[in-house]
Amino acid sequence: MTFEPGYKIGAYTIVRLLGQGGMGAVYEVEHEQLGVRYALKAFTAQDGYVDVLKKKFLAEGKVLARLRDPHLIRVFDLAIDDATGVPYFVMDIITYKDGTPHTLDDVELDDLEEDYIFDWFDDLCKALDYIHSQGIVHRDIKLGNVLLREDKHVMLSDFGVSRIFGAGLSREVNVTRTIVSDGKTESKLIMGTEGYMAPEVLQGHDATPAADVYSLGVMFFHLLTGIWYEPGSKALQLLDSFKYRWREILPRMLSSNPNERPLPLSGLPQQLRPLESPEETAPTKVMHKKLRLDFLKRHWLVVTSVAVFVLVATVAVLMLLPKGKDILPPSQDNFSEIFSSEGVFQFQEDDE
Numbered sequence: 001m002t003f004e005p006g007y008k009i010g011a012y013t014i015v016r017l018l019g020q021g022g023m024g025a026v027y028e029v030e031h032e033q034l035g036v037r038y039a040l041k042a043f044t045a046q047d048g049y050v051d052v053l054k055k056k057f058l059a060e061g062k063v064l065a066r067l068r069d070p071h072l073i074r075v076f077d078l079a080i081d082d083a084t085g086v087p088y089f090v091m092d093i094i095t096y097k098d099g100t101p102h103t104l105d106d107v108e109l110d111d112l113e114e115d116y117i118f119d120w121f122d123d124l125c126k127a128l129d130y131i132h133s134q135g136i137v138h139r140d141i142k143l144g145n146v147l148l149r150e151d152k153h154v155m156l157s158d159f160g161v162s163r164i165f166g167a168g169l170s171r172e173v174n175v176t177r178t179i180v181s182d183g184k185t186e187s188k189l190i191m192g193t194e195g196y197m198a199p200e201v202l203q204g205h206d207a208t209p210a211a212d213v214y215s216l217g218v219m220f221f222h223l224l225t226g227i228w229y230e231p232g233s234k235a236l237q238l239l240d241s242f243k244y245r246w247r248e249i250l251p252r253m254l255s256s257n258p259n260e261r262p263l264p265l266s267g268l269p270q271q272l273r274p275l276e277s278p279e280e281t282a283p284t285k286v287m288h289k290k291l292r293l294d295f296l297k298r299h300w301l302v303v304t305s306v307a308v309f310v311l312v313a314t315v316a317v318l319m320l321l322p323k324g325k326d327i328l329p330p331s332q333d334n335f336s337e338i339f340s341s342e343g344v345f346q347f348q349e350d351d352e
């Protein structure tokens with residue numbers, strides 16, 4: 001269900017739809033008496049897990065209402081629409097200079113100053129340390145859940161699949177486990193976003209703060225290189241190209257062993273800072289296309305050699321097979337991710 005502009009829900013009037021996810025739609029609304037604009041998130045899920053997800057949606061509102069941090073969205077109202085029975089909560093609206101909300105998923109990253117990425121890392125380390133101290137695991141750290149403010153700092157949003165592990169809050173907010181069974185087919189619903197989730201979560205273990213650390217590592221590896229991280233990837237070598245010491249930090253965050261990931265996060269930004277020298281502290285830009293091209297140049301001989309070996313081996317096998325026997329062709333690795341680079345929102349520099 002979606003609400004049209006002009007629809008009145010509680011004390012708020014719908015202005016426009018800002019975005020929609022798997023569990024809720026976010027609208028810009030105006031308070032009838034105050035004339036102030038806010039963001040309103042309404043529950044929209046309609047699948048077989050609707051009861052579980054509705055419980056999580058209400059829990060998200062209760063969790064956010066208790067949190068107070070400059071890099072977290074502030075929630076101050078939670079209710080159910082009388083006419084439709086749809087639950088909703090109201091929060092501060094975060095927009096960029098053009099008056100529209102933007103996430104890091106919208107930002108054109110090529111040629112972006114590395115200093116901005118460091119600042120975002122610092123902001124999110126502080127936010128995650130705070131929520132972890134409150135007994136909460138976010139479980140869905142990704143580009144689309146990080147809002148960009150006018151001052152170019154960021155705020156963490158969307159706690160819809162967060163997990164409460166602290167005893168104090170768990171008595172007040174009823175949040176289901178990381179893995180949910182439907183009770184019939186024993187199928188499991190794992191909360192999070194594919195590609196960002198830690199290996200242990202994919203294996204069915206409960207999410208811990210270390211799982212958020214892994215997801216944060218995946219996100220910043222992509223911000224810096226334009227490549228999505230895969231365990232064991234040689235693309236980690238690309239981190240040697242930067243001013244900040246990402247090569248020392250991100251591999252630890254991306255460890256397959258949750259016990260090896262750094263916690264708390266608050267000390268990591270200081271460890272990232274470059275050595276004090278004019279050359280290393282000069283502003284640098286993230287140039288994804290150049291990074292990927294350099295990476296391919298360094299490894300093209302290895303790739304070519306492997307391809308030739310596979311071709312020779314295939315011919316040899318074919319010559320040894322009896323005539324008339326069919327075999328399947330060997331599978332091919334897909335290198336398209338190395339060349340992909342998307343972005344629809346041009347990051348604005350301050351006017352001097």
